[in-house]
Amino acid sequence: xxxxxxxxxxxxxxxxxxxxxxxxxxxxxxxxxxxxxxxxxxxxxxxxxxxxxxxxxxxxxxxxxxxxxxxxxxxxxxxxxxxxxxxxxxxxxxxxxxxxxxxxxxxxxxxxxxxxxxxxxxxxxxxxxxxxxxxxxxxxxxxxxxxxxxxxxxxxxxxxxxxxxxxxxxxxxxxxxxxxxxxxxxxxxxxxxxxxxxxxxxxxxxxxxxxxxxxxxxxxxxxxxxxxxxxxxxxxxxxxxxxxx
Numbered sequence: 067x068x069x070x071x072x073x074x075x076x077x078x079x080x081x082x083x084x085x086x087x088x089x090x091x092x093x094x095x096x097x098x099x100x101x102x103x104x105x106x107x108x109x110x111x112x113x114x115x116x117x118x119x120x121x122x123x124x125x126x127x128x129x130x131x132x133x134x135x136x137x138x139x140x141x142x143x144x145x146x147x148x149x150x151x152x153x154x155x156x157x158x159x160x161x162x163x164x165x166x167x168x169x170x171x172x173x174x175x176x177x178x179x180x181x182x183x184x185x186x187x188x189x190x191x192x193x194x195x196x197x198x199x200x201x202x203x204x205x206x207x208x209x210x211x212x213x214x215x216x217x218x219x220x221x222x223x224x225x226x227x228x229x230x231x232x233x234x235x236x237x238x239x240x241x242x243x244x245x246x247x248x249x250x251x252x253x254x255x256x257x258x259x260x261x262x263x264x265x266x267x268x269x270x271x272x273x274x275x276x277x278x279x280x281x282x283x284x285x286x287x288x289x290x291x292x293x294x295x296x297x298x299x300x301x302x303x304x305x306x307x308x309x310x311x
Contacts (some may be wrong), residue, residue, distance in 0.1 A: 116235035141199035
């Protein structure tokens, strides 16, 4: 298998402004593929590389306001770091968010366009992930998700229970991909999705066929004639297999 998780894609009302917010959050560089598309990568990053999952923001006329199935969790190194980061994010325009989390040691915030994310308390598991500790996907059955994604991408399963599954690059670098059981999970259109890419990129068609063999189906989100292929995993989560633009 040659697929890697390379970026998280956000639909945005204003990709430039939201990109600037997340660049400040992560300490990353901003670049642009063209009008309406903003890319964020670590400083000096040679994309793609498993040491980071990058962020791609694409402007759309009216992003849906729906229950988000994908969100980002940020790592911290100490209680003081967590408090400082939350304070800085609030100054940048983040606001407190209530997703029913109750009294927990992490802080849930929403970015300026309402995308919910978490600032975690320090955890040993995430000490070497970089600023993004995990990309979290809500689902009804983590084991079923691993049956697909564990075959789909070149990542190792680090934990698998009825409630949670954790995957990470086989190179042991970068953030984790977490599938978390959510009782009221349902198939919804989402503003945030995963992008994967084959290595070499010319294997795109071969990898798409392999994914379809694993249970993925083609999805039409109005993408038109583009270099990437939009698929949905067996749980209905849309994702893109990138090609050469």
